[in-house]
Each structure stands twice: as C-alpha cells, then as structure tokens.
Amino acid sequence: xxxxxxxxxxxxxxxxxxxxxxxxxxxxxxxxxxxxxxxxxxxxxxxxxxxxxxxxxxxxxxxxxxxxxxxxxxxxxxxxxxxxxxxxxxxxxxxxxxxxxxxxxxxxxxxxxxxxxxxxxxxxxxxxxxxxxxxxxxxxxxxxxxxxxxxxxxxxxxxxxxxxxxxxxxxxxxxxxxxxxxxxxxxxxxxxxxxxxxxxxxxxxxxxxxxxxxxxxxxxxxxxxxxxxxxxxxxxxxxxxxxxxxxxxxxxxxxxxxxxxxxxxxxxxxxxxxxxxxxxxxxxxxxxxxxxxxxxxxxxxxxxxxxxxxxxxxxxxxxxxxxxxxxxxxxxxxxxxxxxxxxxx
Amino acid sequence: xxxxxxxxxxxxxxxxxxxxxxxxxxxxxxxxxxxxxxxxxxxxxxxxxxxxxxxxxxxxxxxxxxxxxxxxxxxxxxxxxxxxxxxxxxxxxxxxxxxxxxxxxxxxxxxxxxxxxxxxxxxxxxxxxxxxxxxxxxxxxxxxxxxxxxxxxxxxxxxxxxxxxxxxxxxxxxxxxxxxxxxxxxxxxxxxxxxxxxxxxxxxxxxxxxxxxxxxxxxxxxxxxxxxxxxxxxxxxxxxxxxxxxxxxxxxxxxxxxxxxxxxxxxxxxxxxxxxxxxxxxxxxxxxxxxxxxxxxxxxxxxxxxxxxxxxxxxxxxxxxxxxxxxxxxxxxxxxxxxxxxxxxxxxxxxxxxxxxxxxxxxxxxxxxxxxxxxxxxxxxxxxxxxxxxxxx
Ligand SMILES: Cc1cc2nc3c(=O)[nH]c(=O)nc-3n(C[C@H](O)[C@H](O)[C@H](O)COP(=O)(O)OP(=O)(O)OC[C@H]3O[C@@H](n4cnc5c(N)ncnc54)[C@H](O)[C@@H]3O)c2cc1C
Numbered sequence: 001x002x003x004x005x006x007x008x009x010x011x012x013x014x015x016x017x018x019x020x021x022x023x024x025x026x027x028x029x030x031x032x033x034x035x036x037x038x039x040x041x042x043x044x045x046x047x048x049x050x051x052x053x054x055x056x057x058x059x060x061x062x063x064x065x066x067x068x069x070x071x072x073x074x075x076x077x078x079x080x081x082x083x084x085x086x087x088x089x090x091x092x093x094x095x096x097x098x099x100x101x102x103x104x105x106x107x108x109x110x111x112x113x114x115x116x117x118x119x120x121x122x123x124x125x126x127x128x129x130x131x132x133x134x135x136x137x138x139x140x141x142x143x144x145x146x147x148x149x150x151x152x153x154x155x156x157x158x159x160x161x162x163x164x165x166x167x168x169x170x171x172x173x174x175x176x177x178x179x180x181x182x183x184x185x186x187x188x189x190x191x192x193x194x195x196x197x198x199x200x201x202x203x204x205x206x207x208x209x210x211x212x213x214x215x216x217x218x219x220x221x222x223x224x225x226x227x228x229x230x231x232x233x234x235x236x237x238x239x240x241x242x243x244x245x246x247x248x249x250x251x252x253x254x255x256x257x258x259x260x261x262x263x264x265x266x267x268x269x270x271x272x273x274x275x276x277x278x279x280x281x282x283x284x285x286x287x288x289x290x291x292x293x294x295x296x297x298x299x300x301x302x303x304x305x306x307x308x309x310x311x312x313x314x315x316x317x318x319x320x321x322x323x324x325x326x327x328x329x330x331x332x333x334x335x336x337x338x339x340x341x342x343x344x345x
Numbered sequence: 346x347x348x349x350x351x352x353x354x355x356x357x358x359x360x361x362x363x364x365x366x367x368x369x370x371x372x373x374x375x376x377x378x379x380x381x382x383x384x385x386x387x388x389x390x391x392x393x394x395x396x397x398x399x400x401x402x403x404x405x406x407x408x409x410x411x412x413x414x415x416x417x418x419x420x421x422x423x424x425x426x427x428x429x430x431x432x433x434x435x436x437x438x439x440x441x442x443x444x445x446x447x448x449x450x451x452x453x454x455x456x457x458x459x460x461x462x463x464x465x466x467x468x469x470x471x472x473x474x475x476x477x478x479x480x481x482x483x484x485x486x487x488x489x490x491x492x493x494x495x496x497x498x499x500x501x502x503x504x505x506x507x508x509x510x511x512x513x514x515x516x517x518x519x520x521x522x523x524x525x526x527x528x529x530x531x532x533x534x535x536x537x538x539x540x541x542x543x544x545x546x547x548x549x550x551x552x553x554x555x556x557x558x559x560x561x562x563x564x565x566x567x568x569x570x571x572x573x574x575x576x577x578x579x580x581x582x583x584x585x586x587x588x589x590x591x592x593x594x595x596x597x598x599x600x601x602x603x604x605x606x607x608x609x610x611x612x613x614x615x616x617x618x619x620x621x622x623x624x625x626x627x628x629x630x631x632x633x634x635x636x637x638x639x640x641x642x643x644x645x646x647x648x649x650x651x652x653x654x655x656x657x658x659x660x661x662x663x664x665x666x667x668x669x670x671x672x673x674x675x676x677x678x679x680x681x682x683x684x685x686x687x688x689x690x691x692x693x694x695x696x697x698x699x700x701x702x703x704x705x706x707x708x709x710x711x712x713x714x715x716x717x718x719x720x721x722x723x724x725x726x727x728x729x730x731x732x733x734x735x736x737x738x
Contacts, residue, residue, distance in 0.1 A: 264647065279644070
C-alpha cells in the first residue's frame with residue numbers, strides 16, 4: 001500500500017493554491033480561468049495523444065480539493081470530468097473535441113445523474129427529454145448524458161448550440177454554481193459509450209464532487225478554528241470554552257473522515273474501478289453531509305458576522321446545500337449506495 | 346497512491362487464513378466467535394490455551410523488531426492478520442493487554458534486561474497482563490493517581506487501590522502507575538511498576554457490570570511487592586511511560602476490529618431481514634447509515650493509520666476512537682431496535698443470560714468510556730490537532 005501524496009502531487013497542490021490565492025473571478029471570462037487554461041490543468045487526466053498530461057484521478061482530485069477550498073466558480077469540475085470520460089471513448093467525436101477541451105476553448109459537462117425515468121430517450125442519433133439543473137449549464141458547449149436508446153442505456157454527447165436543444169439559464173441560490181435546463185427535442189446526439197461507460201462517468205463525477213466538497217469543508221473548519229482562536233469574549237478567546245472545543249472536535253472528525261473517504265473514492269476511480277461503484281456515491285453522500293454540517297457550524301460559531309453577505313460563510317453554506325441536493329440528490333445517491341452494496345434490491 | 350494490498354501481502358493473507366482454518370479445530374472449535382469485549386467470561390481456559398497456540402506458531406508480536414523476538418512485519422501484514430482473525434471468528438484475545446499495551450511500552454522504555462525478562466512470556470502467550478492505571482479518584486484525570494510505592498529494603502512496597510482493571514483475575518502481572526515520590530503533585534513523581542499478581546499483598550475483587558458479567562475488577566495493594574528493577578523508565582518518569590502506552594493504542598488492531606464490526610453488522614442486517622424490519626423505511630435508513638459509516642471507518646483507517654509516521658499530527662487514533670465508539674454504540678441500538686419487543690426478552694432468567702444483540706447493545710455503552718472517553722478524545726482533538734487554546738485551569 002502506498003498512502004499519501006508524492007512530491008509531484010504536493011507541488012501540484014502548492015501551484016494550484018498559489019494560483020487561487022492570486023487570481024479570482026467567475027466563469028469562462030475570468031482571470032482565474034485563463035490561468036487554469038494556461039497551466040494546462042484542463043487536460044490533467046487526458047492522454048498525451050490528445051494534448052493532455054495523462055495523470056490519474058488523484059491529480060485531478062488535488063486540483064478539485066483546492067478549487068473547493070477557494071470556492072472558485074469556474075466550470076473546471078464539469079469540463080475535466082467530461083474530458084476524462086471522452087478520453088476513454090473510442091467514438092470519433094472524442095478525438096475531435098478533446099483538444100478543444102484541453103485548451104479550454106470548449107467547455108463540457110455531465111447532466112445531473114438520476115433515475116432511469118429521468119433520462120432522455122430516442123435513437124443513437126437523436127434524443128428527446130428534459131435535462132434539468134445541469135451544473136455549469138450556461139457555460140457548456142457540449143453535454144454528456146446517459147440516455148435510453150432502444151431500451152439500452154448509453155452515454156451520449158449533445159452539442160448545446162444546435163437546433164433541437166433549448167437552454168434556459170436558471171437563477172441559483174448558490175451563485176458559485178450556475179445551472180441551466182436543457183430541453184432536447186430530437187436533438188442531434190452521438191453515442192460515446194455503453195451503459196458501463198455511463199455508470200463509470202457518473203462514478204467519476206460523484207467522486208470529483210466528493211473531493212471538491214472535502215476541500216471546501218476543510219476550509220470551513222480551518223476558518224472557524226482560526227476565528228475561535230482570536231475572537232475574545234468574557235475576557236478570553238472563545239476557543240478556550242470547552243463547549244466550543246468539543247463541537248470543533250466533532251467537526252474535525254467529520255472533516256477528517258470526509259477527506260479520507262473522498263480520497264479513497266478518488267483513488268478508486270482509476271486505481272480500483274470495481275470498488276468505486278460503491279465508494280464514489282458513498283463519498284458524495286458522506287462528504288456533502290459533512291460539508292453541510294461544517295458550513296452550518298461555520299455560520300453559528302462566527303456569530304453575527306457569519307450571517308452577513310460580506311463574510312464568506314454563506315457562500316460555503318450555499319455551496320454545501322447545492323452539493324447535497326444536486327448531482328442526483330441525496331436520496332438517489334444513497335439508494336445507489338444501498339443497491340450496489342446489496343443492502344436493498 | 347495505491348490503496349490496495351500487494352500480491353505478496355495477499356499471499357500472506359492466504360497463509361494466515363489457512364493457518365486459522367487448521368488451528369480453529371478440535372479443542373479450539375468451540376472458540377469461534379467467543380470472548381471479546383462483553384464476553385470475556387466465555388471459555389477462559391480454552392482461550393488461554395489459544396494464546397499459547399498463537400505464541401507457539403509465531404502469531405504474537407508480528408510488528409515487534411526481530412531482535413526483540415518479534416517478526417518485524419509491515420503494518421499491512423499486521424492488519425491482514427487481524428482482519429483474517431476477525432473473519433474466521435477467532436476468539437477474543439486474553440493476551441492483548443500484554444501484546445498491545447505493555448509490550449510496546451517495554452519496547453519504547455524498557456531496559457535490555459526487562460525486555461529479555463518480560464517479552465518472551467508475552468510472545469509465547471504464557472504470561473498475561475493487566476493494566477493498573479485507573480483509580481477511584483483518577484479516571485479521565487489520570488494524573489490524580491494516589492496509589493503509592495516506596496523503595497525499602499531493596500524492593501518496592503505498593504499500597505493503594507486500582508479500579509476497572511480488566512482481566513485482573515486472569516492476569517499474572519499488572520503494570521501499575523504509582524506515586525513514588527511522596528508529596529509529589531499531578532504528573533510528577535509517578536512511576537510505572539511491574540507487579541506480580543500472585544502474592545499476599547494483592548487482592549482482586551470482580552465488579553459486576555451492567556451486562557451481568559465481570560470483566561473488570563477492583564485491585565487492592567496492601568504492602569504488595571515489586572522488585573527494585575521492575576520499574577519501566579526512570580523512577581519518577583511514569584507519566585511519560587503511561588502516555589506512551591496510551592499512544593501505542595493507535596493501531597493496526599483497528600482494522601481487525603472493523604472486520605469484526607462488519608460481521609456484527611451482517612448479523613444485525615440478517616435479523617432485520619428476518620423480522621421484516623429491513624423494509625421499514627426508518628430502520629432501512631439507519632441500516633444504510635450504519636453500513637456507510639462502517640465503510641467510512643475503513644477508508645479513514647486506511648488513509649490515516651497507513652500514513653508514514655511523522656506525516657500526520659499524531660491524533661489519528663483519537664479521531665478513530667471518536668468515530669468507532671459512537672458508531673458501535675449505535676449499532677448496538679440498531680441490533681435491538683430491529684427486533685422490536687422481542688429484543689426485550691432475555692435468553693434466560695440469569696442476569697448474565699443475554700442474547701448476542703442484547704449484549705452488543707449493553708456492552709457498547711462502555712466503548713465510549715474506556716480507553717479515553719469521547720469527551721476526553723474531543724478535548725485532545727481540539728487542543729492537539731486543532732490547536733485551540735486551553736482554558737483557565
Ligand atoms: C469496560 C471497561 C474496562 C476498563 N478497563 C480498564 C483497565 O483495564 N485498566 C484501567 O486502568 N482502566 C480501565 N478502565 C477505566 C477507564 O479508563 C475509565 O473508566 C475512564 O478513563 C473514565 O474514567 P472514570 O470512569 O473515572 O470517569 P470520569 O473521569 O469520572 O468521567 C465521568 C464522565 O465525565 C466526563 N469527563 C471527565 N472529565 C472531563 C472533562 N475534563 N471535560 C469533560 N468531560 C469530562 C467523562 O467523559 C465521563 O463521561 C475501563 C473502563 C471500562 C468501562
């Protein structure tokens with residue numbers, strides 16, 4: 001066994017953290033997105049034949065955890081997950097779009113996963129259905145979605161700027177995570193993978209969301225502890241009160257366990273894909289829960305300042321909530337775990 | 346990063362499984378699933394014989410240095426051994442206090458002579474130990490220890506009382522935290538003494554637990570004797586030694602414990618299916634939560650306990666304890682809840698006649714108390730891991 005990160009991985013983390021400390025903004029026009037493109041991070045998991053770096057899901061996770069920590073609002077998670085999925089696809093369209101995705105000229109993403117009844121249906125070249133709450137939807141040039149074609153599940157790719165696709169941008173409470181609804185009406189589609197590929201794509205997406213959440217949750221705890229160390233009431237730092245120490249300890253357990261779970265799943269996606277079928281949805285459910293709990297306590301333990309628009313706590317709280325409710329939502333993800341673990345039929 | 350056991354480790358796993366399949370037969374067949382927390386009273390003589398069998402075949406002290414009689418195996422192999430024992434239902438250990446607490450303490454602080462005298466008896470499973478730390482006035486606050494020892498006529502004279510001492514009735518020796526500097530305060534002036542149990546000055550009285558059984562005991566020392574050289578670490582340095590003992594509880598046995606937890610969960614699930622409770626939406630969610638948390642325990646153990654020493658804040662064991670103890674307690678609650686009213690009917694009229702589900706439910710109340718209570722773990726995590734400041738004394 002080899003637990004922990006190697007020197008190159010630690011360097012990568014430092015590079016990304018430095019970058020996010022310096023550059024900000026949101027969306028495709030932002031300075032931070034430009035730097036991410038320049039550094040080639042969008043191709044991190046893509047094979048060298050398509051211009052990528054050919055790294056593993058662990059390296060992708062390192063970037064995602066940092067983006068979660070900084071709550072950076074760029075379509076990185078979606079694009080890299082889609083690129084990773086397409087890199088494994090033999091469909092000709094994959095080779096056509098990958099260079100654009102790696103360069104950041106194109107942005108792609110996965111539809112929010114869910115029960116079979118929510119999937120678009122049609123033929124191998126035209127799909128009909130509604131894809132709601134697509135994360136980063138307003139930015140996407142290309143949308144990947146599981147679909148039902150002649151009774152089989154496949155993974156399909158749909159361009160968003162063609163006739164047959166209507167996009168509506170949705171206003172969101174979590175402003176770091178824009179959404180759109182796509183109505184497909186005989187939309188031109190290409191099959192890029194079979195049912196197994198569709199399932200693996202969802203596993204990768206869920207693991208990616210988990211590790212991003214774990215990074216964000218860790219930041220919430222760090223910021224809260226830092227506040228309690230310095231803020232004084234009753235003539236002493238708040239952090240000296242045992243009631244608060246014990247609450248922070250419980251949060252630390254949540255954060256540590258979420259972090260470990262997220263990394264286990266992130267590693268498993270490439271390192272042991274069979275077990276990722278359980279660990280990825282489990283990690284998503286667990287990390288989203290932990291993130292919600294820690295972000296909620298972040299507000300509480302900051303007192304009034306934590307309730308302001310100016311303080312970042314609410315942004316983490318809103319991101320935590322959207323993380324839990326999106327990407328299949330809590331009930332569906334948990335039932336996926338239960339079924340795959342053999343706990344339920 | 347690679348979180349799998351490698352091929353050589355898997356081969357070792359097969360070797361362990363094979364050995365267990367052969368060893369747990371004949372006189373030891375009755376020991377499958379016997380003993381362990383809450384069931385220490387079961388098959389004691391046979392379990393002591395099992396300790397000697399483990400020792401004879403080289404399964405004690407797997408991680409100890411070869412120079413000290415151990416096998417110097419990697420943590421992966423130790424984990425595998427614990428996992429396979431749990432999977433095979435190997436009996437709860439009677440020698441774990443010697444192997445997992447005193448042995449590592451001697452490896453850290455003992456002299457060459459002490460190691461030569463005491464390690465072989467642990468390694469061959471013939472000498473059992475108990476831990477004499479807690480006292481009526483010193484539980485979470487261990488530095489309040491009052492048992493005292495005085496060097497007179499070339500030996501230590503020990504007077505005082507210990508309490509909650511697990512397996513003291515079975516133990517041959519006790520490692521005792523005692524005050525050896527009269528008038529010393531708190532963590533100063535303490536020493537860790539090795540005291541033989543079979544002597545007139547030692548009186549052991551079992552305490553009946555809420556399970557109706559007695560694993561733990563009161564131990565009275567009334568001019569009990571310990572040899573001059575049987576003090577671990579320098580006299581007066583007992584606090585450092587005691588803290589060392591508590592720190593080595595960090596460990597590989599966590600993994601084996603999880604395999605045991607998985608077996609317990611399977612039994613609860615089977616019961617839930619048999620009674621139809623598994624179809625109840627509320628209980629189904631609790632079962633799922635329990636199962637998910639068990640995986641999280643494992644992922645966390647892999648990611649933190651396997652990390653190279655020094656790369657972490659050293660509080661992994663505290664985090665692990667604060668995860669598994671409440672989890673196990675909730676599993677105990679679930680075990681009786683899935684049975685409903687039937688879960689209230691005991692196995693027989695005796696106070697200790699409990700069904701396995703009832704025993705799990707009752708004994709797991711201790712998990713959040715011993716080995717550092719949940720509250721103590723929280724304080725350690727808050728102050729040592731998060732760096733929150735201590736309050737006014
Ligand atoms: C089954 C079992 C086996 C045991 N085996 C052994 C053994 O073999 N050898 C041995 O030496 N000991 C043993 N113990 C003793 C165990 O270590 C103590 O019970 C434990 O340290 C708690 O001490 P106490 O019982 O005195 O409780 P107390 O310290 O009196 O604590 C009572 C309650 O107050 C809480 N509390 C205490 N201090 C604080 C604080 N500062 N802040 C917040 N809350 C606090 C505790 O968490 C607990 O909930 C065993 C205990 C059990 C239950």
